[in-house]
Amino acid sequence: MTTDRRPTHALVASAVLAPLVAAVGTGLAYAVRDLVPDPVAVHWGLHGEPDRWQPFGAAVVTAAVITTVMPLALVGLATVMHRSARGPLAAVAGGAAVFLGGVLFGGLVAQRPGQVPQAFPPQWAVPTLVLTALVAVGLWRWGRPTPPELTGARQPLPDEAPRLDVTPTTRLAWTGRASLRVGPTVALAVVVALPLVWVALAGLAWVWLLALALGALLALTLSARVTVDAAGLRVSSAGLSWSRVPLERVASAGTTTVSPLREFGGWGWRIGVDGRRGYVTRAGEALVVHRIGEPDVVVTVDDADEAAAVLNTLAARVG
Amino acid sequence: MLWQVDPTSSTALHVQVAACVRREMASGRLAKGDRLPSAREVAGVLDVNLHTVLRAYQSLRDEGLIDLRRGRGAVVSTSDPGGDARLRTLVAELVAEARLVGATPADLTRLIESEFQR
Numbered sequence: 001m002t003t004d005r006r007p008t009h010a011l012v013a014s015a016v017l018a019p020l021v022a023a024v025g026t027g028l029a030y031a032v033r034d035l036v037p038d039p040v041a042v043h044w045g046l047h048g049e050p051d052r053w054q055p056f057g058a059a060v061v062t063a064a065v066i067t068t069v070m071p072l073a074l075v076g077l078a079t080v081m082h083r084s085a086r087g088p089l090a091a092v093a094g095g096a097a098v099f100l101g102g103v104l105f106g107g108l109v110a111q112r113p114g115q116v117p118q119a120f121p122p123q124w125a126v127p128t129l130v131l132t133a134l135v136a137v138g139l140w141r142w143g144r145p146t147p148p149e150l151t152g153a154r155q156p157l158p159d160e161a162p163r164l165d166v167t168p169t170t171r172l173a174w175t176g177r178a179s180l181r182v183g184p185t186v187a188l189a190v191v192v193a194l195p196l197v198w199v200a201l202a203g204l205a206w207v208w209l210l211a212l213a214l215g216a217l218l219a220l221t222l223s224a225r226v227t228v229d230a231a232g233l234r235v236s237s238a239g240l241s242w243s244r245v246p247l248e249r250v251a252s253a254g255t256t257t258v259s260p261l262r263e264f265g266g267w268g269w270r271i272g273v274d275g276r277r278g279y280v281t282r283a284g285e286a287l288v289v290h291r292i293g294e295p296d297v298v299v300t301v302d303d304a305d306e307a308a309a310v311l312n313t314l315a316a317r318v319g
Numbered sequence: 320m321l322w323q324v325d326p327t328s329s330t331a332l333h334v335q336v337a338a339c340v341r342r343e344m345a346s347g348r349l350a351k352g353d354r355l356p357s358a359r360e361v362a363g364v365l366d367v368n369l370h371t372v373l374r375a376y377q378s379l380r381d382e383g384l385i386d387l388r389r390g391r392g393a394v395v396s397t398s399d400p401g402g403d404a405r406l407r408t409l410v411a412e413l414v415a416e417a418r419l420v421g422a423t424p425a426d427l428t429r430l431i432e433s434e435f436q437r
Contacts, residue, residue: 166323167419173322173364175356225356229364303348306321 007086010143011078014094017135018071021097022064025105029060037113044119046199063104071097082275084295087143095136102128148293150248157316161252162309168317171230174310176301178235179223180267180281189218221268224279226287226301228311233289235279235299242269242279243297250315251290253308258286258298272298287311320348320356322365328415332367336375338411344384344395345405355385355393 029036033056040059041050054062071093078089106124111117157163166172190197193214199207220238227234233245233253260280264270270278278298280286287304289297289311301307320343324335343349355361358372365372376393379385386396417427 164323167325167327169327170323170325171365171367173361175320175322175360175364225360227360227364230366303320310321 003083004145007083007090007143007145010090010139011075011086011093013142014090014097014139015072015075017094018068018075018097021101022067025067025101026060026064029056029063029105029109032109036109036111037117040108040111041117042108044117048119050117050119059108063101063108067097067100067104070100082271082273082295084145084275085271087140087145088271090143091136091140094139095132098135099128099132102131147249147291150292154248154292154318155251157252157312161254161312162305163316164309164313166313172228172310172314173230174226174228174307176226176303176307177223178226178279178281178300182222185218185222185267189215223281224269224299226279226299226307228307228314230314232314233297233299233311235297243277243299245289245291245297247311247315247318249292249294250311251292252315253287253289253311255304255308256286256288256298257284258300259283260300322361324365324367325415329418330411330415332371333374333378334411336361336365336367336372337378338408340375340379341384341405341408344397345408349395351395351397353395354391355395357392 036056038056039053040056041052042054042059042062043050043052045051074089074093074096078086078093081089102124103120106121106128107117107119110121110124164172193211196207196211196214220240222237224235224237224242227236230247231244232247232250233243235242235244258264258278258280260267260270260283263274263276264272264278264280267281268279270280272278272295275295276288276298277295278286279300280298281300284300285302285304286298286300287307291297320339322336322339324332324339326332328335340349340355349355355376356364358369358376361367361372362369376385376387379393380387384395384397386394388394413427417423422430
């Protein structure tokens, strides 16, 4: 089996993109140097009024350094994580490079003497957001390894894989849920979002909208529906599909014990330190699906042994 | 929870679907207040008609085991499915097994009676 190099290529691309964006931004800033006031505004208060200025050269260097260093830190993180995390992190790093470049240099080069400088000049905000999304999605797709071809007859399921003793004509399915505990999650979210709430209280309407949108997103992803049926395993929240494993790609299923913080660095949909994909909501019993040629998928559900038995029984029928 | 139906069995599909819920309740895996998957979801995973599942849920409601509320779906309404529900489940499985091995209702009745006399 050859290793798919595309995740690595995508990561390298994002590492190149960050200094490139910084260089283009710097070039652009110096091209309009005579039009831009000196010193320039580099920081804005709650109501959009500038409250800190820097000499032009220092402001450009600051913008270039931030645009380069933050994405590269993410790339550095990817090099110490499992290799299957490279694609997703390339997308985050590349998107961050474009976003930071657009926001920092855009807010700089759009300033004109005599005009009130804006933190997010509209003519920069929209293209920046669109380009950020395009680059992130592009890198994510590029860095997504193609699962290996399924060739010939599959290996039979191991004998120790739990199965159900039912007639071959019996239709089997299993439904369950993996849910984060509502209390602690909401408490944590409120603490994390406190600055947002504080800014919102200062009277910025769009921040309320942002807070509401984030709250709704959290509410939707607090729990996932776990289904095992003739289509395989599906983990999804409100139509958003976290994982799908068709029966043909199931090597076997079983149970395991997980520790969210130690093995996955947190809760929710995660890439584990060993490359496993997981929807982990608590410590303890979990369903683990060994895939053919891809990392395992882990979901924290109760009665995981039953789910595993249903999945194995169905997978054995595909043969 | 585990769902299983055998379309080749002569037990009606909706009876088999209801038996899945009763079994979970009898084993204590479903407790009062637990929400069942929507009828649409169950129909999807078992590849049966939506009306089959709705009929199963309605019969469970008529037995007082679940509440069906618009917008809230099916919610388990009793913590004790009672001996009746458990017996129904066991009998449904017994009859299915009897059909499989070719035992007639009379054979089964005889076996049950002899078990009572022990």
